[in-house]
Amino acid sequence: MRAAVPEFPQARLQELADHYAGAVAAKRRRMWVGSALLVIATLAAGWMGNVDLWKLSENFWRFPAYFVSIAPSLSFSSAWADLAEWFWGLQRWLRLLGDTLLIAYVGTLAGAISGFVLCFLASANLVRSRTIVFVTRRLLEFCRTVPEIVFALVFVLAFGLGSLPGVLAIAIHTTGALGKQFAEVVENIDSKPIEGVAASGGSWVQIVRFGAVPQVLSNFASYALLRFEINVRGAAVMGFVGAGGIGQDLIEAVRKFYYTDVSAILLLIIVTVMMIDFVTERVRHHILGLEGARA
Amino acid sequence: MSPLRFANPATIAERYPELFQPDWWRRSKIMAGLGAALGLLVFGIIQLEIPLHRLSDGMLRLGGFLRLMVPPDAGSWAQAVIYLHALGETLSIAFLGTLGGAVLALPVSLLAARNVVANRIVHFLARRSLDTIRGVDTLIWALIWVGVVGLGPFAGILAVICSDFGSFGKLFSEAIEAADKKPVEGIQSAGGNHFHGVRFGLLPQVIPILLSQVLYYFESNTRSATIIGIVGAGGIGLQLAEQIRVLEWQRVSFLILLILITVSAIDWISSKLRFAIIGRRAVA
Numbered sequence: 388m389r390a391a392v393p394e395f396p397q398a399r400l401q402e403l404a405d406h407y408a409g410a411v412a413a414k415r416r417r418m419w420v421g422s423a424l425l426v427i428a429t430l431a432a433g434w435m436g437n438v439d440l441w442k443l444s445e446n447f448w449r450f451p452a453y454f455v456s457i458a459p460s461l462s463f464s465s466a467w468a469d470l471a472e473w474f475w476g477l478q479r480w481l482r483l484l485g486d487t488l489l490i491a492y493v494g495t496l497a498g499a500i501s502g503f504v505l506c507f508l509a510s511a512n513l514v515r516s517r518t519i520v521f522v523t524r525r526l527l528e529f530c531r532t533v534p535e536i537v538f539a540l541v542f543v544l545a546f547g548l549g550s551l552p553g554v555l556a557i558a559i560h561t562t563g564a565l566g567k568q569f570a571e572v573v574e575n576i577d578s579k580p581i582e583g584v585a586a587s588g589g590s591w592v593q594i595v596r597f598g599a600v601p602q603v604l605s606n607f608a609s610y611a612l613l614r615f616e617i618n619v620r621g622a623a624v625m626g627f628v629g630a631g632g633i634g635q636d637l638i639e640a641v642r643k644f645y646y647t648d649v650s651a652i653l654l655l656i657i658v659t660v661m662m663i664d665f666v667t668e669r670v671r672h673h674i675l676g677l678e679g680a681r682a
Numbered sequence: 683m684s685p686l687r688f689a690n691p692a693t694i695a696e697r698y699p700e701l702f703q704p705d706w707w708r709r710s711k712i713m714a715g716l717g718a719a720l721g722l723l724v725f726g727i728i729q730l731e732i733p734l735h736r737l738s739d740g741m742l743r744l745g746g747f748l749r750l751m752v753p754p755d756a757g758s759w760a761q762a763v764i765y766l767h768a769l770g771e772t773l774s775i776a777f778l779g780t781l782g783g784a785v786l787a788l789p790v791s792l793l794a795a796r797n798v799v800a801n802r803i804v805h806f807l808a809r810r811s812l813d814t815i816r817g818v819d820t821l822i823w824a825l826i827w828v829g830v831v832g833l834g835p836f837a838g839i840l841a842v843i844c845s846d847f848g849s850f851g852k853l854f855s856e857a858i859e860a861a862d863k864k865p866v867e868g869i870q871s872a873g874g875n876h877f878h879g880v881r882f883g884l885l886p887q888v889i890p891i892l893l894s895q896v897l898y899y900f901e902s903n904t905r906s907a908t909i910i911g912i913v914g915a916g917g918i919g920l921q922l923a924e925q926i927r928v929l930e931w932q933r934v935s936f937l938i939l940l941i942l943i944t945v946s947a948i949d950w951i952s953s954k955l956r957f958a959i960i961g962r963r964a965v966a
Contacts, residue, residue, distance in 0.1 A: 433774070442836070453826055532946070536821075536909045541934075542740070546737075546743075547736065657817035661817060
């Protein structure tokens with residue numbers, strides 16, 4: 388059996404070993420160059436961003452100290468009274484939280500509807516005209532790239548304080564984000580149903596309605612739910628610029644050093660966000676599961 | 683070309699009646715769902731006291747703003763230099779924030795991954811604390827850090843580190859849990875200890891995925907770093923918010939244009955890098 392393993396001549400072995408060493412060395416070199424670039428970029432960014440580690444180490448105690456100071460004083464003997472005092476504004480905050488959720492909901496729904504309309508125009512497999520596709524895509528990109536807070540700032544000036552600018556800002560941002568994701572889904576669908584409807588004389592709307600929509604609906608719903616989750620977080624800070632929701636009270640509490648209010652509102656936001664995450668994740672798995680069962 | 687025999691819809695309907703019968707149960711379910719969604723929408727509009735009559739008024743005013751925005755103009759060269767500097771700050775916030783968050787999140791994500799640390803309590807605690815950190819928005823972190831290190835981009839960097847720490851911790855641990863466990867078993871069967879298994883069996887599998895996630899977050903942080911200045915944490919958002927407040931619309935449009943160009947440049951570079959790291963197929 389030993390003869391079955393052929394032995395390479397020494398020269399050939401040497402050659403292979405050299406090759407191996409060369410390959411490893413090249414990989415190491417690439418790694419070093421990459422690391423060097425990373426270090427240079429880090430240093431440049433640190434210089435640009437006024438990173439001051441000395442100041443950080445000097446003031447770092449303030450960071451945990453902040454959390455200590457916003458923590459409420461709860462004692463076991465008077466736990467209920469302490470809790471009631473901590474959440475003294477619970478009714479108002481719950482109403483504002485409800486407003487925040489509604490802002491996110493209305494904004495997401497409005498954005499999802501306009502994203503739904505625009506996504507078909509941005510799909511190269513449904514629209515022949517390259518101009519329409521290009522223009523729609525750039526429009527969606529604009530809606531997506533400008534942060535929603537910036538839209539909110541502008542809308543507050545145009546529409547006045549209140550929930551309306553928040554809803555509109557979220558709707559526009561959602562249009563951009565969902566429009567792009569929807570279009571990606573549409574571009575990956577099976578082309579046979581589309582061809583079928585087109586071959587039997589369907590108009591463009593009929594092609595979309597009967598050829599494309601049935602294939603993409605569950606994916607769309609899943610993306611819209613995910614976006615709702617994100618928008619709840621976004622709506623929670625809309626109040627920072629006066630666009631409604633609980634953010635207004637939060638930034639006031641932070642700016643005026645109402646310490647325990649900060650922790651109470653933050654806690655409410657975190658719990659709400661977690662609950663929404665949990666529920667939407669369940670619903671999304673259910674929707675995608677239905678899709679999987681049908682396929 | 684004789685006409686098809688079954689081309690007459692009435693004939694087809696007769697042959698396949700079950701396909702042409704409306705499914706009322708299914709329809710009523712869809713209608714109920716749509717009705718509920720619309721009802722909640724109307725309820726929301728009423729509850730939020732959205733003044734629909736102000737919509738047209740505001741649209742007109744918005745149109746006026748838009749007219750004032752063209753052409754985009756920075757005002758002067760000195761001003762343009764200030765804006766470019768602010769843009770540089772924004773980019774450093776995004777870069778260092780993402781990098782710092784990723785570096786800090788890697789060890790914690792190992793703790794939060796079930797296949798590395800089998801202890802359920804550690805796993806649970808790590809997961810829940812990451813969730814809590816993620817529940818706080820970057821803007822709120824920025825408010826807190828401004829109180830610690832003062833106004834400026836450094837507070838922004840620390841804020842992005844904090845919020846990315848939560849997201850990366852979750853993403854990384856999920857990627858680690860999804861890794862193939864055969865290489866780890868192979869190393870352990872060849873006499874390697876637990877640490878060797880992680881270092882030589884697990885990490886080589888997940889590093890490309892983690893890198894591509896980091897790059898993706900760098901893209902999205904470039905967007906969120908543009909607004910962090912609104913609460914005083916440096917970058918171009920500070921300038922943008924100021925110019926919006928004083929109604930200098932030409933400068934506003936100049937800044938927005940600057941942001942758009944930068945973000946699409948970063949998107950382009952980082953998608954190239956991501957493809958180079960994990961290959962075109964794996965991204966999709």
